[in-house]
Amino acid sequence: MANESTLVELLRQQGVSRRGFLKYCAALTSMMGLAPTMVSAVSEALQNARRPSVIWLSFQECTGCTEALTRSHAPTIEGVIFDAISLDYHHTLQAASGAAAEAERENAMEENAGSYLLVVDGSIPLADPGYSTIAGISNLDMLEETAKGAAAVIAVGTCATYGGLPMARPNPTGAVPVSDIIKEKPIINVAGCPPIPVAITGVLAHYLTFGAPPELDHLGRPLAFYGETIHDRCYRRPFYDRGLFAESFDDEGARKGWCLFKLGCKALVTYNACATLKWNQGTSFPIQSGHGCIGCSEPGFWDKGGIYKALSRGEMSSNAKLAAAGAAGVAIGAGSALLARRRQNSVENSEK
């Protein structure tokens, strides 16, 4: 249920000073790509915002998104956002369970009809509702029902945004993303497997501040975090530009920190903030740790031809087609020549 105290009061109760709160607002403003003059607006909004109700539905997911968000090792600014909202339903974090939990959800939907935020992680199976149910309700039904009264939907993680791992070939559960089901509500796709935690909180904060989704790209992702490719911000870019590549893991090039293109890095076509914000409070990200980007914030990243195969390698089903093509070419070509020869009746042919 929505708490009547404001965020600032809550923070003070938790020992977060006003200064700390302002620092958070500044950081958030900058991360969202807003002008510095917006800091006061953000802080105003967050200070005075009524804590909106947030219902978090988890479908075919691994809980990695929640883990990323909550398993910070130090009290983090990200965690603060949980205090700015009223998280009325979340499988992993809520105390209630069973019928009580579902009742909470329904209450929150009723009390905040039209104004609650729906957060979804995990994909929705369409092949058979039995693949994933909560309290006997299929994911599809629950999503449709819960979305009806939501102000907006935030799909968190690549499973919810684009289908993710469950949708990988041959997609046995018929998994689909949220945007395939919900057509009439604004959807913000916070993609990634998992997404960078601050991306999730940044979107929430933006919504709290402005009451509207941030600017999105053509795939529904907030431009502030997904506006550039990792390639364009990668610290190893000079090596790509020069043509110096690691040939195998832990070879000389790898140890020298050369580009991982040949080891399958998909950073060229992956939009995310890993190269700038990094992970674990800016500790590192996959490329820095020596492994190529697997493109986890992009649709269908499991089916792009292999995470260790360079992007420029084609994605072909088999060599059988090519062998057949060869055979066909030979047969038709020879046939063409022989037919032409039959037509000919030249002096040179008939031996004198």
Added chain:
Amino acid sequence: MPVFPTFEQVYQGFAEQIGKLPGVAPRVEMPADQRVKRAVKVLVDETHADEAVWLESCVHCGQCVDACHFYESTQDSKYAPLRKIRLYQRVYRQEVGPFRWLYKLVGRPVTVEDLEELQELVYDSCTECGRCTMICPMGIDIASLVHHCRTALVAAGMAPPEMAAVTFEQKQMRTVFGASPDVLRSLVQKILDEYGEEIPIDKDKAEVLVLTSAVDIVMNGNGLLATARVMNHLGVDWTLRTDAYESANFGLLAGDMDLMVELADNIAKSAERVGAKVVIVAECGHAYSALRWNPHVHGKELPFEILYMSEFLGRQVQAGKLRLEPLNRTVTFHDPCKIGRRGGAFDEPRAVLAAMNAELVEMPANREVNWCCGGGAGVFLLNRATELRDKAFKIKLGQVDATGADGVVVSCASCRLNFEAGRFKNRWDKQVDSLVELVADHLKDGEAGQPAAVAGGEQ
């Protein structure tokens, strides 16, 4: 006192004869669609793998124009060599090529107008000299493809009238311009009477069968005289045969392949009958192509060698059998296209000139890349092509002038006639000599008695 005409007179007489040819040309009547059908059939039948590769290879780079004397002298893009094969390419693509089913759907069918347009491109403005092949980055043998086009036009009854006339005569008489066995015999007699030079004729057996040509028989008696002098000086066991004496093969020139084969076979048979070891082709360029490089003449299996006159003379010099008086002049040598670039005999004529101590200055473009004189492959016979030929010859004129030599030695009657025409029309001051006649005039330990015949064209 010279008995036979000078070559300038020969040229004048020849030009007159050529002027009369259209009047006696047989006309081939045929409905237009039959012409097209026959032309197409010939092209289809004659397209082997080699032709197909060449037809596929043209990338339209246009460089061939830079090698062609007809383009060079007119700057008219109509004469670009690549244009000559376009119709053949169309036929090939629609009838023989691997994608013919598609081309038949989207391509334009061949019309009789296409054939009419082709006539000028493959007869009037192409001497099949092969110089374009030298520049083509793809190495396309355009001259051979042009030859096939001629064959197609002959089948369609669309050869130029002059070609039709000489082919007609040669079909009946095995020679042209009235150069019958009787005329040959009386020339042989005259040479004996006037010069005391005996020419064996119709021997049953001989080591060397010598071929002459209509030009020599009917007009340029000096040519046969010179041949006889040289053969007799060398002490060769040779003969002329009235059943096989004509070098010229108008079947090849016009594109009448049946006639070409018939004439070539006839000579081969006669040579076999006579037991010849060597057949010598008179100075007549395309005759060498028709005999020596004729793919049907079983050269490898026949017991005789076929040699061009200049080739024979060169080998005699190289074997030390032919010694010559010094020439004491600066000359340049014009390789006939069919003997040099298309025949492979460059060194032999040069050996002859070297044996004469001639100061030989090569033309700026020489040997495989020399310029054609503009008159070969029967172009000299075409009245219509006179202006074109005259323009093209100017290139050769410039080449000779550039050497600073006082004259040019040629070794082909067609070239010689064209040079003579050019000399006359441009009031050119250079001397033009035939190799065999020059040799005859410079035989060491020369014959006592008759003075040497006047070498051609001094005025």
Added chain:
Amino acid sequence: MTLLDLARGPALEWALVIFIAGILWRLLGVLLLTHPVDFSAPRTSFAKLQGTRTVFSRAWPSAEFIVRTRYQTVMAYVFHIGMFVVVAGFVPHIEFITGLTGLSWPGLPNFVATLLGIAAVLALVAMLVRRLTDQRKCCVSTWDDYFSWFATAAPLVTGLMAFYHLGPRYETLLAMHILSIDLLLVWFPFGKLMHAFWAVLSRAQTGAAYYRKGVRI
């Protein structure tokens, strides 16, 4: 399926199928035509072998023609060499070929590939301009000439655009680049791009025919 998925997936696969089948069809359809025997006595031996020399000797104009052909010769070589270096020297391309054939070799620094790629494009443009302005009207340009030019230029231009991130989002640029390659592959067997094969065959057979008569070209 995104445009990029299409380009490097089914489009590429089918393009390769057509490429392989088409080339073999065209080559065999020509080479298996008749090869009549030439009975005349050759002047030299091993003409066919010697003919292959012409494949190389014809790669450069003879002294007689070098002045007249210099512009085209230079432009054509800048293009061809540039293109080959780009295709075989740029690491992502080598990866592509390795994926198809298993063969691999060390790559060149990127700036070599991009410099030569730019030079190749400029040479292509120069030749197109020449063909279009053709004062002498000698080239007899056909639709094939222009379309083949386009099919050749598009991969170079789109490749450079992708590398330098010029224009739409990178994945779109990359998709355009790969689609242009697909187009090139599909068109290759049917137009004048086949001169890649004919150049060798035509030169060799002409060289052999001439050498047979004793003329070395």
